[in-house]
Amino acid sequence: MLQVTSSRLRLSPNSEHKPEAYDDLKLEFSPLLFSSLERYLPPAMLNLSRDAKIQFMRDILVRYFPEAERTRVSCFRSRFTSLTYMLQPLYKELQTLDETKFFVPSFLQAVNAGTEESFRNIIIEPTPGVYSFEMLQPNFCEMLISEVENIETWVHDKKFKIMRPNTMNKYGAVLDDFGLEPMLNKLMDIYLRPMAKVFFPEINKLALDSHHGFIVEYGADKDVELGFHVDDSEVTLNVCLGKEFFGGELYFRGVRCDKHVNTGTHQEEVGYYSHIPGRAVLHRGRHRHGARATTSGERLNLIMWCRSSAYRELKRYQTDFSSWCGECLRRKKERQHRAVAATKMVYTIS
Numbered sequence: 001m002l003q004v005t006s007s008r009l010r011l012s013p014n015s016e017h018k019p020e021a022y023d024d025l026k027l028e029f030s031p032l033l034f035s036s037l038e039r040y041l042p043p044a045m046l047n048l049s050r051d052a053k054i055q056f057m058r059d060i061l062v063r064y065f066p067e068a069e070r071t072r073v074s075c076f077r078s079r080f081t082s083l084t085y086m087l088q089p090l091y092k093e094l095q096t097l098d099e100t101k102f103f104v105p106s107f108l109q110a111v112n113a114g115t116e117e118s119f120r121n122i123i124i125e126p127t128p129g130v131y132s133f134e135m136l137q138p139n140f141c142e143m144l145i146s147e148v149e150n151i152e153t154w155v156h157d158k159k160f161k162i163m164r165p166n167t168m169n170k171y172g173a174v175l176d177d178f179g180l181e182p183m184l185n186k187l188m189d190i191y192l193r194p195m196a197k198v199f200f201p202e203i204n205k206l207a208l209d210s211h212h213g214f215i216v217e218y219g220a221d222k223d224v225e226l227g228f229h230v231d232d233s234e235v236t237l238n239v240c241l242g243k244e245f246f247g248g249e250l251y252f253r254g255v256r257c258d259k260h261v262n263t264g265t266h267q268e269e270v271g272y273y274s275h276i277p278g279r280a281v282l283h284r285g286r287h288r289h290g291a292r293a294t295t296s297g298e299r300l301n302l303i304m305w306c307r308s309s310a311y312r313e314l315k316r317y318q319t320d321f322s323s324w325c326g327e328c329l330r331r332k333k334e335r336q337h338r339a340v341a342a343t344k345m346v347y348t349i350s
Ligand SMILES: O=C(O)CCC(=O)C(=O)O
Pocket: 169, 216, 226, 231, 238, 250, 289, 290, 291, 301, 303
C-alpha cells in the first residue's frame, strides 16, 4: 500500500492533472465537486485508486461542509469549477450588471451623488439601524425569479444536490454558484459599499470584500418562516423580488456583538418591516431578526451577506462595541452612571 506522506491539499490546483469522472456516484456531493477537488490532492495521492481518492475527498468534504453550511467558506468554493459550466442560463444578461436595467432611477441617482444626503433622501428607517429603499426594477425581479426557477428545474431533473443558502433556509439557491458572483461583486463594490459607509460607521474605512449571495424562497411547499437569528455578515442586503404573497414580515430585536447575542430585547429595539417587491432593506448582520410566516402565495428574496475580512480581524482585538451593540452601550452607560454617582458621593463627603 502506498504511504501518503502529506495528507494536506495543495494550495493551488494542479492544472495539468486530468481528474477522473465521478458522474456515476450517488453521493451527497456533486460529482463536479470531486473532479475539481482532485486537482488539489497531494501529488502522492493522484495515482491511488479512484475509491481511495473518493474516500479521502469525501472525508474532507464532510469535514468542511457543515462549516460551509454556516459560513459558506467562499475561498474553498471559488476554487471549484463553477456549476455554471453545466447549466444553460435563461438570461445571460443577468451576469453583467447593467445599472439602467437593474435599478430604479432614484437609487441610481443617490449612488451617483454618493453623499449622505442623497442616501437619506431615498431611505426610510422602519426601526433604528434598518434602512429601506426602492432598488430593483420589476423586469429585473421577474428575470431573476425565472432564472432561479430554471436552476431549480435543472437541479431537480439532474437529481443534483446543491448547496442551499444557509443552515436555516432549505429552499432557494446560492447565486454565486451559478455564474452570478462577478455581477454580485460589482453590486456590492459600486452600489452598496458607499451606502454602508454612511449608515454603518464602524466599517467606514474597512472595505466590504466578500459576499454570500443567495435567493430565499417561501411558500406552502417551501420554507414558511425563518427563525430568530443573526447573519454571518457585516452588512446584509435583502431585496424582495416577488411574487405575490401575504405575511413574511421581518422582525428586528436590536444589534448585538457575539458576547451579547443572547441577551434580552428592550422595547425600543423591537421593529418590523413588511416586504414590497423591488424594495430593499440594508441592516447590520448582527441586527437580530427573523421572518414571520409567509401565509399565502410565494415570496422570493435576494439576499447578500456582505463581509469585511479586515473588520473581522480587528474585532478580534476589541471588547467594547458600544458604537453598535445595544447591550455594550447599555452596560457602558450603566458604568458611567455608577462612576458619576461615586464621584458625587466622594465630593459630598469631602
Ligand atoms: O426572509 C427574509 O426576508 C429574511 C431572510 C434572512 O434573514 C436571511 O436569509 O438571512
